[in-house]
Amino acid sequence: MKIKQAYRLAAFLWAGSVMALTSCAAPQSPTPTLPPMASPAPVIAREPEMGPAPADTYAPIDPFTMQQRLGRGLNLGNALEAPNEGEWGLRLDAYMFPLIREGGFHTVRVPIRWSAHALREEPFTIDPTFFERVDWVIEQALNNDLNVVINVHHYEELFENPNAEWTRFLALWDQIATRYRDLPPTVLFEPLNEPHGALTSRVWQALFNETLTVIRRTNPTRNVIFTGANWGRLSSLFSIAVPQDPYLIATFHFYEPDTFTHQGANWVNGSAEWIGARWLGTESDRLAIDRAFNALARWSKDKNVPVWMGEFGSYGMYAELEDRARWTDYVARAAESRGITWAYWEFSEGFGVYNRAEQQWIEPLHRALFPNGQP
Ligand code: BGC
Numbered sequence: 001m002k003i004k005q006a007y008r009l010a011a012f013l014w015a016g017s018v019m020a021l022t023s024c025a026a027p028q029s030p031t032p033t034l035p036p037m038a039s040p041a042p043v044i045a046r047e048p049e050m051g052p053a054p055a056d057t058y059a060p061i062d063p064f065t066m067q068q069r070l071g072r073g074l075n076l077g078n079a080l081e082a083p084n085e086g087e088w089g090l091r092l093d094a095y096m097f098p099l100i101r102e103g104g105f106h107t108v109r110v111p112i113r114w115s116a117h118a119l120r121e122e123p124f125t126i127d128p129t130f131f132e133r134v135d136w137v138i139e140q141a142l143n144n145d146l147n148v149v150i151n152v153h154h155y156e157e158l159f160e161n162p163n164a165e166w167t168r169f170l171a172l173w174d175q176i177a178t179r180y181r182d183l184p185p186t187v188l189f190e191p192l193n194e195p196h197g198a199l200t201s202r203v204w205q206a207l208f209n210e211t212l213t214v215i216r217r218t219n220p221t222r223n224v225i226f227t228g229a230n231w232g233r234l235s236s237l238f239s240i241a242v243p244q245d246p247y248l249i250a251t252f253h254f255y256e257p258d259t260f261t262h263q264g265a266n267w268v269n270g271s272a273e274w275i276g277a278r279w280l281g282t283e284s285d286r287l288a289i290d291r292a293f294n295a296l297a298r299w300s301k302d303k304n305v306p307v308w309m310g311e312f313g314s315y316g317m318y319a320e321l322e323d324r325a326r327w328t329d330y331v332a333r334a335a336e337s338r339g340i341t342w343a344y345w346e347f348s349e350g351f352g353v354y355n356r357a358e359q360q361w362i363e364p365l366h367r368a369l370f371p372n373g374q375p
Pocket of ligand 1: 153193194311345
């Protein structure tokens with residue numbers, strides 16, 4: 001497998017630096033500051049025999065350290081989670097990865113609709129061409145010193161009928177986890193985006209636990225990201241029993257108030273009525289956000305689980321750019337000041353922070369994410 005070969009030497013070189021970084025690091029509590037990201041070594045394509053088998057050489061990274069390394073991230077939304085890449089406007093391109101890294105981001109989260117690219121019947125084989133496309137995305141990210149989170153996104157059939165899709169979902173993760181087992185620990189797995197519908201909290205919890213068992217067969221120490229049901233919102237994280245595993249990071253999505261962030265979003269019922277909503281950052285606006293993040297920080301401390309905000313952002317079709325920047329700044333700082341790292345939703349489509357036509361960052365939003373310039 002091409003991607004495997006590409007990582008062998010890098011794995012060997014990089015394992016040394018990871019071990020140096022982590023050998024004396026006991027699990028620690030989240031701190032309010034974002035340390036500089038420890039970069040993986042560049043991926044060097046060499047013959048496989050030049051390096052040792054990488055799976056055994058990576059030192060595990062405790063989830064608190066990894067959560068901090070995720071730093072400030074960006075979702076590559078609307079590309080690989082469209083039914084077919086390109087159908088929602090975005091095709092990923094090599095130039096985007098150095099651009100994103102130079103734009104200050106440490107991590108890319110890659111939403112992926114695996115369910116549209118795998119056999120419907122056993123053994124539920126993932127289309128090899130699609131797999132190679134994901135290999136390429138991961139390789140681009142690692143080559144550009146970006147951590148990469150891959151997930152399962154928009155598995156709509158699963159939300160409708162979990163029982164019917166259960167075995168297939170596990171089979172997808174078995175293939176994904178097996179294929180990427182030798183990649184560095186800066187590749188993280190997030191089993192499912194925004195569980196909802198018939199995937200209630202109880203059902204999702206059972207499915208997550210089984211998925212983790214499957215992943216752990218091939219990836220005993222990789223950091224895995226878990227979420228609550230009900231679209232991954234905060235309240236659902238609070239009601240999930242934290243699974244027993246030493247390498248887990250919790251995630252949630254923050255879009256509150258939806259009336260502002262999702263005004264006019266045609267995939268949200270009733271959102272046409274929200275058009276014109278402002279976010280002025282009044283005392284009560286700010287208090288609502290502070291309350292949510294205080295509750296989250298308490299939960300994280302009580303459970304001793306690090307938290308990563310995997311999505312936050314606002315839809316740009318109708319909302320005022322000035323308000324979007326104000327909200328983005330407030331939410332990003334609310335997270336950072338409590339030691340919570342994040343990934344903005346998203347790169348360059350409806351919520352985007354980058355304008356592809358003009359080939360530039362949308363300055364007010366980018367500045368909201370990086371108020372003191374880039375780290
Ligand atoms: C969904 C996107 C949506 C975004 C904001 C994501 O999790 O996959 O389709 O645009 O949330 O609503």
